[in-house]
Amino acid sequence: MRQRPALSPIIAALPSTVPFVGPEAQERERGRAFRARIGANESSFGPSPRVIARMERVARDQWMYCDPDNYELKVAAAAHHDVAVENVVVGEGIDGLLSLVARMYVAPGDAVVTSLGAYPTFNFHIAGVGGRLATVPYENDRESLDGLLEAVVKERAPLVYLSNPDNPMGSWWEAKEVIRFIEALPETTMLVLDEAYGELGPASALPAIDISRPNVIRMRTFSKAYGLAGIRCGYAIAEAEVIRDFEKIRNHYGVSRMAQIAGVEALADQAYLETVVARVAAGRRRIADIAEQNGLKPLASATNFVTIDCGHDGPFALKVLQGLLSRDVFIRKPMAPGLDRCIRVSVGLDHELDVFAWELPGALAAARGN
Template sequence: MTRSTLWRQEVTKLEAYVPGKSIEEVQKQYGLSEITRLASNENPYGPSPKAIDAMNAAAADSHLYPEPTSAELRGKLGTLYGVDPSQVLVSNGADNVLMLIGQAYVNPGDEVVYCVPTFSVYRTSTVVMGGVPIEVPLTGDYKFDLDGMLAAVTERTKLIYLCNPNNPTGTIVDCAALEEFLKKVPPRVVVVLDEAYGEFIDVPSYKTGAEYVREGYPVISVHTFSKLYGLAAMRVGYAIANPDVLAPVLAVREPFPVSRMANSAAAASLDDTEYREFILRTNREGLAYLSEQLRQMNVGVNPSYSNFLFADLHRDAAPVVEALMKAGYIVRPCKSWGYPEHIRITVGSPDQNKGFIEALRTILEA
């Protein structure tokens, strides 16, 4: 008998998540002292100074369990989005929130609809609960096929996932089209709007998931402090939904999911609006610079509404990715998403962006 015979049957259908290469791994592999990681969509400037101060202050109370409901943070998020704090759930990162949603809603045989490629946790959270993933391909221009998703809805559909902006393509759903889509979704189906990169959308009057929640749609809007706010190591994510929609998610959430330091850092980040605007401005400038430089090298660039670019090298990306690592730059190859000629590039600081472009240009010319 092998140990695998003891596994839950659903686990045998899953593969472990494979993250982008770590800085430490590449340093050791190539003997480099300086590495720039543009693979994991991290904030190149780190957290707000106010968040760092808050973390340091909270560390002194690390012997005490955190306040279990993240009351202060939920209050600030409620003010930010115009919802009652009872409509906000805080947990250990957005991916944890997504797993909780699967645990709360998916029974064996239930169907969950989403487009591919997209964030892998949608499939994982479905399969591990015995659900059936219904995967609809993206359109030719890398956008969500809303009509195809609606056509895939059956009596067994329980959840629909929309990653907006989508990871790895950076595309968004047209606001008017999304509203029409939500009106056509049967009210018994919960739509999960994964807005991990939602703060980067730079479109006037674009509606957030919280607005659909306020209007009464059965929507769960999921966010993270890992991207815009630079708190990836702290693991803070949250969901916004009406209390009856959140109730089963709260029931399966662990008792103390967010540390004192993480709660304090997230709350302080929301207070630092000047830093937030700095990050958004430099990201827009970085997107524009990288897009223009890549196009000059005949690299296909998809319009992005996030903090990364989905770039078509028009050749096998693997040797280019390898050469970039040797030059000290880590990007994310997209072969696992079905795009072997694409890479995903995180927007870095101006110096990081410039250094990356120079390295890529040298590699492509060679």
């Protein structure tokens, strides 16, 4: 019997099954494509035409390594948010940055606080460093600021995660409530404030950026409103010393050259972004109308998706989801207790929402056993 190299203790203890199932995997299993891809909170409206044209022009330049400093993109993001270059770090999507934050602030056995049912990739990365999750239930379909705070104090957590606007519920807190939460946090607890949907909700939900505070990391992405989920690029804004600490472990050549170029161009076309924001708002209204026409309750949303209360329990909503999938409509749903009565539908193109409107009644009838 041959021996094997031993995994390090933290990795050896991790489960082999992981939570990542993309629509492509489902299509492979089903043997056919979805007719509506409205499940991953992508932007069906795509990136700005300027971004597309730029990407086409630079395709042939991809023989060159990316700039390991991500300099031009950091300059553009810093200018956009009126901070210094020293306050910005770029990563392989917010996911990549979350992996680094976990390594930076969590030692094995440390408790990390998040909401029960919040972003699973954060949880995945916390597990990956041997952290222990302390989860706080949502309250009225919002992340519970008071609950998170209480858990942070009780667990002496070095790290807490808050998504605002929230995924998977689409809910949000006004900036003044978020600021109150930040000010009440222990100074030794780092807050990851995930603002992936920040461009899509009310401006009043976004606190002014304060880079003097060493325990807040704000995260932004090109995956949502900017329509560039495929390029894998996000950035974090924080106090300069916090940003310097990312340098110690990040994969300096991790963000592609194409992504850096596309990101710069995307930030430069704010006029296009505004059109997307308007189209997303219209799409949310349309999804809400479709839900109501079917006797379901759409939740208010500050994101590019609408979470719909199906009016019964988790197993019922799961049947609705399955009915839609079997009708070639790719959507997703929250799975945590209390949230699992809902399905989550991303804003898509008109023809995709037509498909959703057409197929929802059948999926509901099947779920009800009619």
